[in-house]
Amino acid sequence: xxxxxxxxxxxxxxxxxxxxxxxxxxxxxxxxxxxxxxxxxxxxxxxxxxxxxxxxxxxxxxxxxxxxxxxxxxxxxxxxxxxxxxxxxxxxxxxxxxxxxxxxxxxxxxxxxxxxxxxxxxxxxxxxxxxxxxxxxxxxxxxxxxxxxxxxxxxxxxxxxxxxxxxxxxxxxxxxxxxxxxxxxxxxxxxxxxxxxxxxxxxxxxxxxxxxxxxxxxxxxxxxxxxxxxxxxxxxxxxxxxxxxxxxxxxxxxxxxxxxxxxxxxxxxxxxxxxxxxxxxxxxxxxxxxxxxxxxxxxxxxxxxxxxxxxxxxxxxxxxxxxxxxxxxxxxxxxxxxxxxxxxxxxxxxxxxxxxxxxxxxxxxxxxxxxxxxxxxxxxxxxxxxxxxxxxxxx
Numbered sequence: 409x410x411x412x413x414x415x416x417x418x419x420x421x422x423x424x425x426x427x428x429x430x431x432x433x434x435x436x437x438x439x440x441x442x443x444x445x446x447x448x449x450x451x452x453x454x455x456x457x458x459x460x461x462x463x464x465x466x467x468x469x470x471x472x473x474x475x476x477x478x479x480x481x482x483x484x485x486x487x488x489x490x491x492x493x494x495x496x497x498x499x500x501x502x503x504x505x506x507x508x509x510x511x512x513x514x515x516x517x518x519x520x521x522x523x524x525x526x527x528x529x530x531x532x533x534x535x536x537x538x539x540x541x542x543x544x545x546x547x548x549x550x551x552x553x554x555x556x557x558x559x560x561x562x563x564x565x566x567x568x569x570x571x572x573x574x575x576x577x578x579x580x581x582x583x584x585x586x587x588x589x590x591x592x593x594x595x596x597x598x599x600x601x602x603x604x605x606x607x608x609x610x611x612x613x614x615x616x617x618x619x620x621x622x623x624x625x626x627x628x629x630x631x632x633x634x635x636x637x638x639x640x641x642x643x644x645x646x647x648x649x650x651x652x653x654x655x656x657x658x659x660x661x662x663x664x665x666x667x668x669x670x671x672x673x674x675x676x677x678x679x680x681x682x683x684x685x686x687x688x689x690x691x692x693x694x695x696x697x698x699x700x701x702x703x704x705x706x707x708x709x710x711x712x713x714x715x716x717x718x719x720x721x722x723x724x725x726x727x728x729x730x731x732x733x734x735x736x737x738x739x740x741x742x743x744x745x746x747x748x749x750x751x752x753x754x755x756x757x758x759x760x761x762x763x764x765x766x767x768x769x770x771x772x773x774x775x776x777x778x779x780x781x782x783x784x785x786x787x788x789x790x791x792x793x794x795x796x797x798x799x800x801x802x803x
Contacts, residue, residue, distance in 0.1 A: 414438040417445040420452070427452040434460040436488070441466025447479040447505070458486035462513070468493045472501040482508040490537075491516040496523040508532050515539035520568075522551040529554075535561040544568035547578045553603035561609040563636075565768070569615040572625040574599065600628045609664075611636035613768045618642065624658040624695065634664040638768040638791060648718045648790070650685065657682035658695055666791035667767050668721035668732060676703075684709060720789060726753045726796040737784040741776060744783060755798045765793040 414435065420427065430453045440446065440461070450456055461467060487509050489502070494517070503509065512533055520542040533556040543549065546569065553559065574582070574596055582599050608631050617623055619642050626635060635655075637643065643651050656662060656670055656678040663670050670678075679699050683706050686692045719734040731752055735744065745757035753760075762776040764786060773795070776786055788794070 414440060416440070416442070417449050420449060424452055428454060431455050432458040432460075435464060436460050436462040438464050439466055440464040441470050443467065443470050443472050443475055447475055447481075450481055450484075451479070454483065456481070456484055458488075459484055460488040461492065462488050462490040464492065472498055476501050476504055479505050481506050485509060486511040488513040489517070490514070493517050500524070500528065503530055510534045511537075513537040515541065517541055520544065520548075522548045522555070524551060524555045526554075530556055531558050533559050535559070535563075537563045538567075539563060539565040540567065542568055544570070546572050546574060547582065550574075550582055550599065550603045553607065558606050559604075560606050561611075562604075562607060563611040564615065565611055566614040569612065570618045570622070572617065572622045596625070597628045600625075601630045604629055605631075607632055609634035609636075612640070613638045614640070616641055620654065620658050620693065623655070624693075627659050627661060629661075633661055635659060635662050636666055636768070636791065638666055638789060648720060650681070652790075653678035653681040654685065657699065658693075666721070667723065667793075668791060679703060680706060721791065722788065723793040724749065724752060724796060725793060726755075735783065737788065738782050740780055740782055741786065742779040745779075749794075749796055753796055753798075755796065759799045761797040761799060763795040763797075764788060765795060767791045767793060 415438075417440070427449075433450075433453070433456060435446075441464075446461070450459070484506050485508060487502075487506055489499070490513050494502075496519075499514070509530075510532055512535070515537050516539070518541060519538070536552065536556060536559055538552065543564065544567070549562075549564065549569070552562065579596065579599060582603070607629055610626060610629065610632050613636055617637075617640050623637070626632060637655065643655070646654065652665065656665060656675055659665075680703055683696065683699055683703060686696050687706070687708070718736065720737050721732060721734050724731045724733055726749075729752075733748060733752075735748055739747070741762070742757065745760050745762070749755065749760060749762075750757060764774050764776050766772040766774075766787065768789065768791065776794075778786070
């Protein structure tokens with residue numbers, strides 16, 4: 409039902425039996441303006457699991473007050489409220505009506521600050537998408553952690569976050585909420601541990617972060633082992649391999665970087681490369697001395713004529729099989745099919761159908777049509793996934 413120019417939900421009595429089986433409703437890109445109509449429909453969908461209301465601008469001003477005590481849908485676990493621009497009070501009302509949400513989409517709502525009551529906690533949420541909201545303050549990000557204490561994944565793609573630290577005033581303000589707790593220290597690390605006790609994955613793709621001094625603050629998150637940081641300007645000035653090595657070295661707890669596993673040997677190599685990168689620089693980061701204690705003083709590498717080929721890590725999926733491969737982004741799609749995919753799948757290149765899943769966005773999947781373009785011109789970057797089908801596959 410997405411993009412069908414739906415203005416009002418009419419009489420649905422003739423399909424009540426079918427509604428009992430519905431698990432997903434997608435109203436994306438319509439013109440709905442009544443929460444009451446939507447909730448009335450959902451009362452007839454006992455198996456509803458996912459509701460998408462993205463880009464229904466009329467809901468911004470629709471009244472919710474009369475619905476709060478009338479409806480409750482604890483079976484719905486995924487709720488998409490992107491590009492609605494509803495205010496925070498309305499969001500609170502909606503979450504009262506949907507008390508069991510595990511995956512919440514709040515992107516493109518111009519939420520450049522977080523206005524939730526200090527005592528508000530929504531404990532079922534596991535994953536929050538908060539992309540493209542113009543958010544620029546790390547203090548506001550912390551408020552999201554306080555509101556959703558069991559959140560394991562936080563996606564903040566394409567905001568304006570340049571600083572991942574807190575000034576003294578911010579620390580004092582945020583500490584006030586936890587001062588009554590035993591063993592709480594008035595420090596950045598204690599705050600992050602208190603505000604994000606469950607967070608395991610953090611996605612900061614396309615944010616203007618001001619260098620590694622800010623980025624390494626991620627190491628203070630007690631459970632974050634999965635970090636996504638693609639298309640960050642200061643990182644893009646480094647070559648692909650060094651960029652990954654430096655990021656791994658600054659973040660000692662990361663086991664997954666840009667959707668690619670960080671193994672033991674890669675970490676050792678990265679940390680040694682980090683030491684060599686900074687050894688002749690006058691100003692060394694604090695991480696340098698930590699790693700030098702771990703690995704000892706290293707000799708400089710001699711210059712060699714053979715430079716390692718720049719590669720990216722991508723996932724190739726065919727059926728139930730998933731393989732992580734490092735490939736040269738300069739090779740053509742035709743060579744990629746012949747040299748990489750055919751040995752993995754035994755499918756002839758002429759019979760291959762490829763789809764590109766852009767992992768740096770919420771879920772953009774597109775077919776790769778050209779054979780002559782290099783991979784990079786198809787916008788294939790670190791961490792993306794290529795999905796392979798054969799023309800002879802049964803539909």
